[in-house]
Amino acid sequence: MCRGLAPIQGRRIVSAMLPRGRVRPLAVRPTARVLCRRLAGRAIAGVHRRGKRVVIELAASAGRPREWLVIEPRMTGLMLVVDPPTTEHVRLVVSLAGRSPRQFLFWDRRGLGTIRLVDDRGLEAACGGAKLGPDGLVVEGDDLRRVLGSSRRAVKAALLDQRAVAGIGNIYAAEILFRVGIDPRARCRRLRQDDWQRIALETRRVLAEAVRLEGSSIGDETYRTADSRPGRAQLRHRVYGREGQPCRRCRTPIVRIVLAQRATFFCPACQQRVERRASRRPARCAAHAKQAKAPGSCGVGRRG
Numbered sequence: 001m002c003r004g005l006a007p008i009q010g011r012r013i014v015s016a017m018l019p020r021g022r023v024r025p026l027a028v029r030p031t032a033r034v035l036c037r038r039l040a041g042r043a044i045a046g047v048h049r050r051g052k053r054v055v056i057e058l059a060a061s062a063g064r065p066r067e068w069l070v071i072e073p074r075m076t077g078l079m080l081v082v083d084p085p086t087t088e089h090v091r092l093v094v095s096l097a098g099r100s101p102r103q104f105l106f107w108d109r110r111g112l113g114t115i116r117l118v119d120d121r122g123l124e125a126a127c128g129g130a131k132l133g134p135d136g137l138v139v140e141g142d143d144l145r146r147v148l149g150s151s152r153r154a155v156k157a158a159l160l161d162q163r164a165v166a167g168i169g170n171i172y173a174a175e176i177l178f179r180v181g182i183d184p185r186a187r188c189r190r191l192r193q194d195d196w197q198r199i200a201l202e203t204r205r206v207l208a209e210a211v212r213l214e215g216s217s218i219g220d221e222t223y224r225t226a227d228s229r230p231g232r233a234q235l236r237h238r239v240y241g242r243e244g245q246p247c248r249r250c251r252t253p254i255v256r257i258v259l260a261q262r263a264t265f266f267c268p269a270c271q272q273r274v275e276r277r278a279s280r281r282p283a284r285c286a287a288h289a290k291q292a293k294a295p296g297s298c299g300v301g302r303r304g
């Protein structure tokens, strides 16, 4: 999304408006009128991402300090530099001076997204360390273990907690845990240090791949890139949206459950219930059988 918005960098905003339609109104701060007045005439100094938020940097001008337009797309929000899929769900239109693109838009079918214009302090409050943990593209196992290691929560629900790690959504949480081979219902406190290392590694890999493939366009194909093309990351989904279809690794049908109110997909054969792991491992691990080592002292046969 942010890469698609890069062409607006360095451009000047002529005007902004928040169309009022029949659709559910969006959460906007400050008021629509004040927001539009403060955007007009500003230069766009940069386009940034903080977790799952787009942050547009507005240069200081005419006595106004530097400000930040923070847009959180949530479930169905799109940032576009071309014509929107429908006009009724256009939430913000920002007209730009000069050459193409002539404008950028925020479009949101369900209207769960938010738009905020904040100063430096407001940005810290909205996207600082109290709200967002380390970014998923660079997160380390120790970051996750420090925050989640003693939690009783299911690991999949915990990975969606943006204060623990920023940038993982429902689709990628399922994909990360499939690649790690851990059941999404596993309690965080049952995971070991090397589990957190592998979760962090696969988080970085899965998110980097999704960024490279420009996101996942699934089901109703709501998600589009900024120039209104579908993403391609859905072609790499191994569990998400594949209920009843054979696991790509072992052919066991993929299962769908609801966990913490979110649809959750996993392979019951490839993804371990870590609670059972200690008693199952010695029988499966040749090194244990030979040397009669205590479970946990050997890294062999991690996937069983």
Ligand SMILES: [Zn+2]
Pocket: 247, 248, 249, 250, 251, 252, 267, 268, 269, 270, 271
């Ligand atoms: Zn499988």
